[in-house]
Amino acid sequence: ETGVTQTPRHLVMGMTNKKSLKCEQHLGHNAMYWYKQSAKKPLELMFVYSLEERVENNSVPSRFSPECPNSSHLFLHLHTLQPEDSALYLCASSRSWTSAHEQFFGPGTRLTVL
Amino acid sequence: DAKTTQPTSMDCAEGRAANLPCNHSTISGNEYVYWYRQIHSQGPQYIIHGLKNNETNEMASLIITEDRKSSTLILPHATLRDTAVYYCIVNFANAGGTSYGKLTFGQGTILTVHP
Numbered sequence: 001e002t003g004v005t006q007t008p009r010h011l012v013m014g015m016t017n018k019k020s021l022k023c024e025q026h027l028g029h030n031a032m033y034w035y036k037q038s039a040k041k042p043l044e045l046m047f048v049y050s051l052e053e054r055v056e057n058n059s060v061p062s063r064f065s066p067e068c069p070n071s072s073h074l075f076l077h078l079h080t081l082q083p084e085d086s087a088l089y090l091c092a093s094s095r096s097w098t099s100a101h102e103q104f105f106g107p108g109t110r111l112t113v114l
Numbered sequence: 115d116a117k118t119t120q121p122t123s124m125d126c127a128e129g130r131a132a133n134l135p136c137n138h139s140t141i142s143g144n145e146y147v148y149w150y151r152q153i154h155s156q157g158p159q160y161i162i163h164g165l166k167n168n169e170t171n172e173m174a175s176l177i178i179t180e181d182r183k184s185s186t187l188i189l190p191h192a193t194l195r196d197t198a199v200y201y202c203i204v205n206f207a208n209a210g211g212t213s214y215g216k217l218t219f220g221q222g223t224i225l226t227v228h229p
Contacts, residue, residue: 100215105157
Protein backbone atom coordinates (compact mmCIF):
# COMPACT_ATOMS: atom_id res chain seq x y z
CA GLU A 1 0.00 0.00 0.00
CA THR A 2 1.27 3.46 -0.83
CA GLY A 3 0.71 6.95 0.52
CA VAL A 4 -0.73 7.87 3.88
CA THR A 5 -3.36 5.67 5.47
CA GLN A 6 -5.53 6.35 8.49
CA THR A 7 -7.62 4.02 10.62
CA PRO A 8 -10.37 3.97 11.52
CA ARG A 9 -12.09 6.09 8.91
CA HIS A 10 -15.04 6.73 11.18
CA LEU A 11 -15.22 6.65 14.97
CA VAL A 12 -18.05 7.32 17.40
CA MET A 13 -17.14 7.53 21.05
CA GLY A 14 -18.59 8.63 24.35
CA MET A 15 -17.01 11.30 26.49
CA THR A 16 -15.64 8.73 28.93
CA ASN A 17 -14.12 6.42 26.32
CA LYS A 18 -10.47 6.04 25.41
CA LYS A 19 -9.65 5.48 21.77
CA SER A 20 -6.71 5.87 19.43
CA LEU A 21 -6.35 7.07 15.86
CA LYS A 22 -3.65 5.51 13.74
CA CYS A 23 -1.72 6.93 10.82
CA GLU A 24 0.82 5.12 8.68
CA GLN A 25 2.91 6.44 5.83
CA HIS A 26 4.68 4.33 3.23
CA LEU A 27 6.63 7.18 1.65
CA GLY A 28 9.85 7.03 3.63
CA HIS A 29 9.19 10.46 5.12
CA ASN A 30 10.70 11.73 8.36
CA ALA A 31 8.02 14.22 9.43
CA MET A 32 4.43 13.51 10.38
CA TYR A 33 1.58 15.83 11.33
CA TRP A 34 -1.85 15.81 12.97
CA TYR A 35 -4.44 18.35 11.84
CA LYS A 36 -7.98 18.96 13.03
CA GLN A 37 -10.75 20.14 10.72
CA SER A 38 -13.96 21.16 12.47
CA ALA A 39 -17.13 21.99 10.60
CA LYS A 40 -16.97 25.42 9.01
CA LYS A 41 -13.44 26.04 10.35
CA PRO A 42 -10.06 25.91 8.65
CA LEU A 43 -7.64 23.07 9.18
CA GLU A 44 -5.70 23.55 12.40
CA LEU A 45 -2.24 22.10 12.91
CA MET A 46 -2.12 20.15 16.18
CA PHE A 47 1.21 18.34 16.39
CA VAL A 48 4.34 17.82 14.35
CA TYR A 49 6.86 15.04 14.73
CA SER A 50 10.28 15.02 13.12
CA LEU A 51 12.30 11.83 13.38
CA GLU A 52 10.00 10.64 16.16
CA GLU A 53 10.51 13.81 18.22
CA ARG A 54 7.70 16.26 18.78
CA VAL A 55 8.73 19.64 17.34
CA GLU A 56 5.42 21.45 17.42
CA ASN A 57 2.46 21.43 19.81
CA ASN A 58 -0.11 24.08 19.02
CA SER A 59 -1.68 24.53 22.45
CA VAL A 60 -3.66 21.34 22.13
CA PRO A 61 -5.59 20.17 25.23
CA SER A 62 -4.03 17.29 27.12
CA ARG A 63 -6.98 15.03 26.34
CA PHE A 64 -5.24 14.61 22.96
CA SER A 65 -2.00 12.68 23.35
CA PRO A 66 0.18 11.98 20.29
CA GLU A 67 2.68 9.18 19.96
CA CYS A 68 5.23 8.53 17.25
CA PRO A 69 6.97 5.18 17.82
CA ASN A 70 8.85 5.33 14.52
CA SER A 71 8.96 7.55 11.46
CA SER A 72 6.27 5.53 9.68
CA HIS A 73 3.60 5.49 12.38
CA LEU A 74 1.76 8.19 14.24
CA PHE A 75 -0.99 7.79 16.82
CA LEU A 76 -3.41 10.17 18.46
CA HIS A 77 -4.69 8.87 21.78
CA LEU A 78 -8.02 10.28 22.86
CA HIS A 79 -9.54 10.34 26.33
CA THR A 80 -12.37 12.21 28.04
CA LEU A 81 -13.20 14.14 24.90
CA GLN A 82 -15.91 16.74 24.58
CA PRO A 83 -18.63 16.96 21.91
CA GLU A 84 -16.84 19.99 20.43
CA ASP A 85 -13.91 17.71 19.64
CA SER A 86 -16.02 16.10 16.94
CA ALA A 87 -14.15 16.78 13.71
CA LEU A 88 -12.18 15.31 10.84
CA TYR A 89 -8.69 14.41 12.04
CA LEU A 90 -6.12 14.41 9.29
CA CYS A 91 -2.64 12.98 9.28
CA ALA A 92 0.06 14.16 6.89
CA SER A 93 3.71 13.46 6.20
CA SER A 94 6.56 15.22 4.43
CA ARG A 95 10.10 14.37 3.46
CA SER A 96 11.36 16.22 6.51
CA TRP A 97 10.29 19.01 8.88
CA THR A 98 12.78 21.35 7.22
CA SER A 99 12.03 20.31 3.66
CA ALA A 100 8.27 20.39 3.81
CA HIS A 101 7.32 21.96 0.50
CA GLU A 102 4.87 19.14 -0.12
CA GLN A 103 2.81 17.47 2.56
CA PHE A 104 0.93 14.28 1.77
CA PHE A 105 -2.38 13.89 3.57
CA GLY A 106 -4.32 10.82 4.52
CA PRO A 107 -8.09 10.51 4.04
CA GLY A 108 -8.83 11.43 7.65
CA THR A 109 -10.77 9.93 10.55
CA ARG A 110 -14.26 11.34 11.05
CA LEU A 111 -14.69 11.48 14.84
CA THR A 112 -18.02 11.97 16.57
CA VAL A 113 -18.08 12.47 20.34
CA LEU A 114 -21.44 11.86 21.95
CA ASP B 115 3.21 33.99 8.61
CA ALA B 116 1.54 36.40 6.19
CA LYS B 117 -2.22 36.25 5.84
CA THR B 118 -3.97 35.40 2.60
CA THR B 119 -7.28 36.58 1.17
CA GLN B 120 -9.24 34.50 -1.32
CA PRO B 121 -12.73 34.79 -2.78
CA THR B 122 -15.20 32.58 -0.98
CA SER B 123 -16.40 30.83 -4.13
CA MET B 124 -15.95 30.72 -7.90
CA ASP B 125 -17.56 28.93 -10.80
CA CYS B 126 -15.97 27.64 -13.96
CA ALA B 127 -17.24 25.86 -17.05
CA GLU B 128 -15.78 22.46 -17.80
CA GLY B 129 -12.94 22.68 -20.30
CA ARG B 130 -12.26 26.33 -19.60
CA ALA B 131 -9.37 27.73 -17.59
CA ALA B 132 -10.00 28.32 -13.91
CA ASN B 133 -8.11 31.32 -12.51
CA LEU B 134 -8.07 31.45 -8.73
CA PRO B 135 -6.71 34.65 -7.19
CA CYS B 136 -5.00 35.10 -3.85
CA ASN B 137 -3.89 38.27 -2.10
CA HIS B 138 -0.95 38.14 0.28
CA SER B 139 0.00 41.79 0.56
CA THR B 140 2.02 41.33 3.77
CA ILE B 141 4.19 38.54 2.38
CA SER B 142 7.85 38.80 3.31
CA GLY B 143 10.81 38.03 1.12
CA ASN B 144 11.39 34.65 2.67
CA GLU B 145 7.87 33.27 2.40
CA TYR B 146 6.75 30.82 -0.23
CA VAL B 147 3.28 30.70 -1.76
CA TYR B 148 1.62 27.27 -1.67
CA TRP B 149 -1.59 25.98 -3.16
CA TYR B 150 -3.44 22.94 -1.89
CA ARG B 151 -6.91 21.68 -2.67
CA GLN B 152 -9.38 19.53 -0.78
CA ILE B 153 -11.96 17.51 -2.60
CA HIS B 154 -15.04 16.75 -0.53
CA SER B 155 -14.45 14.15 2.20
CA GLN B 156 -10.78 13.75 1.32
CA GLY B 157 -7.53 15.04 2.75
CA PRO B 158 -5.90 18.09 1.17
CA GLN B 159 -3.71 17.59 -1.88
CA TYR B 160 -0.61 19.61 -2.70
CA ILE B 161 -0.80 21.40 -6.06
CA ILE B 162 2.15 23.73 -6.50
CA HIS B 163 4.38 26.25 -4.76
CA GLY B 164 6.60 29.18 -5.71
CA LEU B 165 8.75 31.95 -4.33
CA LYS B 166 9.27 34.61 -7.00
CA ASN B 167 9.10 33.01 -10.42
CA ASN B 168 6.07 31.59 -12.13
CA GLU B 169 5.82 27.84 -11.82
CA THR B 170 4.11 25.12 -13.83
CA ASN B 171 3.58 21.44 -13.24
CA GLU B 172 1.29 18.76 -14.55
CA MET B 173 -1.60 20.01 -12.44
CA ALA B 174 -1.50 23.78 -12.66
CA SER B 175 0.40 27.01 -13.18
CA LEU B 176 1.22 29.56 -10.52
CA ILE B 177 1.59 33.19 -11.51
CA ILE B 178 3.13 35.46 -8.86
CA THR B 179 3.11 39.22 -9.37
CA GLU B 180 6.40 41.04 -9.45
CA ASP B 181 5.78 42.66 -6.07
CA ARG B 182 4.71 39.22 -4.74
CA LYS B 183 1.62 40.69 -3.13
CA SER B 184 -0.74 38.48 -5.05
CA SER B 185 -0.79 35.29 -7.06
CA THR B 186 -3.09 33.33 -9.35
CA LEU B 187 -3.48 29.59 -9.62
CA ILE B 188 -4.45 28.52 -13.12
CA LEU B 189 -6.07 25.19 -13.94
CA PRO B 190 -5.78 25.29 -17.73
CA HIS B 191 -8.63 22.95 -18.64
CA ALA B 192 -10.92 22.46 -15.66
CA THR B 193 -12.80 19.20 -15.30
CA LEU B 194 -15.63 18.20 -13.00
CA ARG B 195 -13.07 16.42 -10.81
CA ASP B 196 -11.42 19.77 -10.10
CA THR B 197 -14.42 20.83 -8.01
CA ALA B 198 -12.87 21.37 -4.58
CA VAL B 199 -11.81 23.92 -1.97
CA TYR B 200 -8.56 25.59 -3.00
CA TYR B 201 -6.25 26.94 -0.33
CA CYS B 202 -3.59 29.58 -0.85
CA ILE B 203 -0.99 29.49 1.93
CA VAL B 204 2.17 31.45 2.60
CA ASN B 205 4.88 29.81 4.65
CA PHE B 206 8.24 30.86 5.98
CA ALA B 207 11.45 29.68 4.42
CA ASN B 208 14.90 30.76 5.54
CA ALA B 209 17.62 32.12 3.31
CA GLY B 210 18.71 28.62 2.45
CA GLY B 211 15.27 27.71 1.19
CA THR B 212 14.39 25.55 4.18
CA SER B 213 10.64 25.56 4.53
CA TYR B 214 9.16 24.34 7.76
CA GLY B 215 5.99 22.33 7.55
CA LYS B 216 3.85 24.65 9.64
CA LEU B 217 1.07 25.33 7.15
CA THR B 218 -1.72 27.69 8.17
CA PHE B 219 -4.88 27.00 6.21
CA GLY B 220 -7.58 29.62 5.71
CA GLN B 221 -11.13 29.17 4.48
CA GLY B 222 -10.06 28.80 0.84
CA THR B 223 -12.05 29.23 -2.36
CA ILE B 224 -14.80 26.78 -3.23
CA LEU B 225 -14.37 26.13 -6.95
CA THR B 226 -17.35 24.56 -8.69
CA VAL B 227 -16.81 23.30 -12.22
CA HIS B 228 -20.03 23.05 -14.22
CA PRO B 229 -20.70 20.76 -17.20
